Amino acid sequence: MGLLTNKMEREELKAGDHIYTYRAVFAYSHHGIFVGGSKVVHFRPEHNLNSSSSSSFTSAASSSTEDICPTFPDCGFRQPNSGVVLSCLDCFLKNGSLYRFEYGVSPSVFLTKLRGGTCTTAQSDPTDSVIHRAMYLLQNGFGNYDIFKNNCEDFALYCKTGLLIMDKLGVGRSGQASSIVGAPLAAVLSSPFSLLIPNPIGVATVTAGMYCMSRYATDIGVRRDVVKVSVEDLALNLDVKSSIEGEEEEDSDTEFVR
Template sequence: MGLLTNKMEREELKAGDHIYTYRAVFAYSHHGIFVGGSKVVHFRPEHNLNSPSSSSSEDICPTFPDCGFRQPNSGVVLSCLDCFLKNGSLHRFEYGVSPSVFLTKVRGGTCTTAQSDPTDSVIHRAMYLLQNGFGNYDVFKNNCEDFALYCKTGLLIMDKLGVGRSGQASSVVGAPLAAVLSSPFSLLIPNPIGVATVTAGMYCMSRYATDIGVRRDVVKVSVEDLKSIEEAEGEEEEDSDTGLVRVTI
């Protein structure tokens, strides 16, 4: 395991593993849950799945007839491992890492201090969400990494104003934030290396503060209850848009 990635071989894969692969020359990573039998359940933007290019003959899997299965209006997809990787390298997301190890990871979206649930629970959540969906895709609050993290831990963030569980999203937000927060130190630290060190430290701490293993706004939610929570949140948003206040008697 390296500081940047957790590259692995296919022979090391186990059912219930949270895996990821890099896209667009390491610009971002795509995450999913390996459920065994060379199959991966993952979460994608629904508009990408409905685009004409997504149904081209090049995207039809020649090996597994059920590769690409999803329910209507859902971004949760069942793919074979080859189609998931798209010739990319295979990496395993780490769980239960120590704070010191977490902080040494230069890139977000590779590990968490949170503990993984047993394999049976992980696969049950992934397969249940394949049939019932995982809500609307949001690159910052509900993306493929959020999906995999929920499948592995069952943890849901109740504060909808901040970023989601995703370490990638936290890195995107944390990097410029660290630069802004460290800018006053440039007046006190004439050495550019010193300023860079302070910025890097703030970046790592901002990532750590948003990790689901240390956040206080996360709760354990049964996968069967996700739909009702999503509907309740939708009603709250609708009420806020219309200015209505619900009164329970």
């Protein structure tokens, strides 16, 4: 691994690694936590998961036409109504390349990574804590999937650091989400400079600089609105939130009937 790529070989994998692979011709990346034994715990939208009435296991495939993993019988295991899935490494990668997410990088290295979702300045917790969080959330869930505020990268970042953002109104911990928001924002903010800088290269440089700084400002290693939350407290809060939402739905249904 280096400045240009985080690509790695399977032999280099260690339990507790935050790994990812690219989907749809590098359009986006899917993240998870390698827990050892060729298994990965990751977070996906529930509507992409297939349920099976004849088994307690659930396929992690996103299409009903995909076969159940022939190698590991527990591949695709998840709890009902949860997007946290246990998959084998092969099913997680889906023939894609393997990359390791970097932790504790310097600000200068972070800024050289033009693509979000590859590294953070935050430090990783010990391996035992990382695996404990991943396996605990496999049993208790990680809430509702949201592409901007609670996605697969957010899940892996929490497992590695235990950090959550206190303000839920903004973008989540995900570097990918920050990149999606930061790119058009940088273009808008840099547009006035086009009147002052006649050279297109100069405008592009300013835009790139603003984009990188917007990514850096939203990194969990830099943000001031993050707090350390134990996985047990997180799961408890998610249960309370789910029960409240369920009661609100029941109340609304009752009022509608009346």
